[in-house]
Amino acid sequence: MSRTIVLQTKSLSKKFSDFYSVSDLSISVKEREIYGFLGPNGAGKSTTMKMILGLLRPSTGKVQLFNQELSGNKQEILKDIGSLIEEPSYYANLTGLENLQIMQRLLGLPEKNVRESLRIVRLTEHQNKLVKNYSLGMKQRLGIALAIVKFPKLLILDEPTNGLDPAGIQEIRELIKSFPKEYGMTVLISSHLLSEVEQMATTVGIINHGTLLFQGALAELEEASRIEVQTNQDARAIRLLEQHGFSLFDNQSNKIQLIDDHKEKVANAVELLVENKVRIYQVTPVRKSLEQVFLEMTSGNQGGL
Ligand SMILES: Nc1ncnc2c1ncn2[C@@H]1O[C@H](COP(=O)(O)OP(=O)(O)OP(=O)(O)O)[C@@H](O)[C@H]1O
Ligand SMILES: [Mg+2]
Structure with a gap:
């Protein structure tokens, strides 16, 4: 089934x-999917989200939302987007309810949206408490309530579980998971933790140093496994394989790791080595956990901090 694309960035910088x-x-984010935008601190997640929301002007490239260019149609497009970027912003000296009412009136929304969003984030019983007396988890939930009060088509959440305990993370995860089914929303959510999005995201985009390293289903990432070959002349074997166009994984050790995208390719590589009198001791598949793949992809991140 091919779904409509809700959000697309094109060579955005x-x-x-x-x-x-x-x-x-x-x-590229499709309708009703939960897109996990993953990357370590300083990777460029918030900057990207701010450009998508028109809060920052791209240096080059463009943003398309609901099949329209953001530049030139900002007002119309932003009506259908709810967002929580970095820290939730609210009036600490007002109650949760009052905060939502301000937003509701500002946006000209029906009253019932306020009650409904408080119910969804489970803040109804705390609605009359001043926000400055909210716990961190409650503040975070209020931030989400403020983002969904207009029941937007697209919800953009930037690390919404920052600072929460595992139970709080679990709760917010369950909440977000329900949005596409219950309210037809599409969700773009950023995180620096794979574990946080892997149970809810249908697609992930992995970013580091401002560059997209992977986009697709998590299962595809896991399948990107490798074959390790042990020989009596590894350096020469690497040269031979490279000369013949085999893709090798550069893991900075001197081990030979073929990218296992095709069984026949592995057979051809072995044949090439044997023909060239390289002795092969072992050919072993290297399966990596998702966490390992993610960490390897995003390791060595110093520059952005
Ligand atoms: N206004 C700015 N001026 C200069 N540099 C900036 C500005 N905003 C962000 N940066 C830099 O851009 C890089 C990416 O920052 P960004 O906030 O997008 O990362 P992030 O992925 O959201 O990180 P985190 O997980 O820590 O929130 C960082 O190196 C940051 O210092
Ligand atoms: Mg950020």
Whole structure:
């Protein structure tokens, strides 16, 4: 089933003075999916989300939402988007209910949206408490309530579980999971933890140093396994394989790791080595957990911090 694309960025880049915070980023989010936007601190997640929301102007590239260009149609497009970027913003000296009512009146929404969003984030019983007396988890839930009060088509949540305990994370995860089914929403959610999105995201985009490293279903990522070959002349074997166009995984050790995209390719590689009198001791599949794949992809992240 092919679904409508709700959000697309095309070669989106943002340059801050002398470096690119986001570089040539093209992501695509389909209707009613939960898209997990993953990357370590400083990877460029918030910068990307701000460009999608028109809060930051891209240096190059463009954003398309609901099949329209963001630039030029901002007001109309943003009506259908709810967002929570970085910290929730609210009036601490007002109650949760009052905060939502302000938003509701500002946006000209029906009263019932306020009650409904408080119910969804389970804040009804705390609605008359001042927000400054809310726990961190309650504040975070209020942030989500403020983002969904207009029941948007697209919900953009930037690390909504920041600072929550495992039970709080679980609760918010369950909540977000229900949005596409219950309210027809499409969700773009960022996180630096794979474990946080892997149970809810249908698609993930992995970003590091402003560059998209992977986009697809998590299952595809797991399948991207490798074959390790042990020989009596590894350096020469690597040269031979590279000369013949085999893709090798550069793991900075001197081990030979073929990218296992095709069984025949593995057989051909072995044949090539044997023909060239390289002795083969072992050919072993290397299966990685999702967590390992993610960590390897995003390791060595110093630059962005
Ligand atoms: N206004 C700005 N001026 C200069 N540099 C900026 C600005 N905003 C962000 N950056 C830089 O861009 C890079 C990406 O930042 P961004 O906030 O997008 O990362 P992130 O993936 O959201 O990280 P985190 O997980 O820590 O929230 C960082 O190196 C950051 O310092
Ligand atoms: Mg951020």
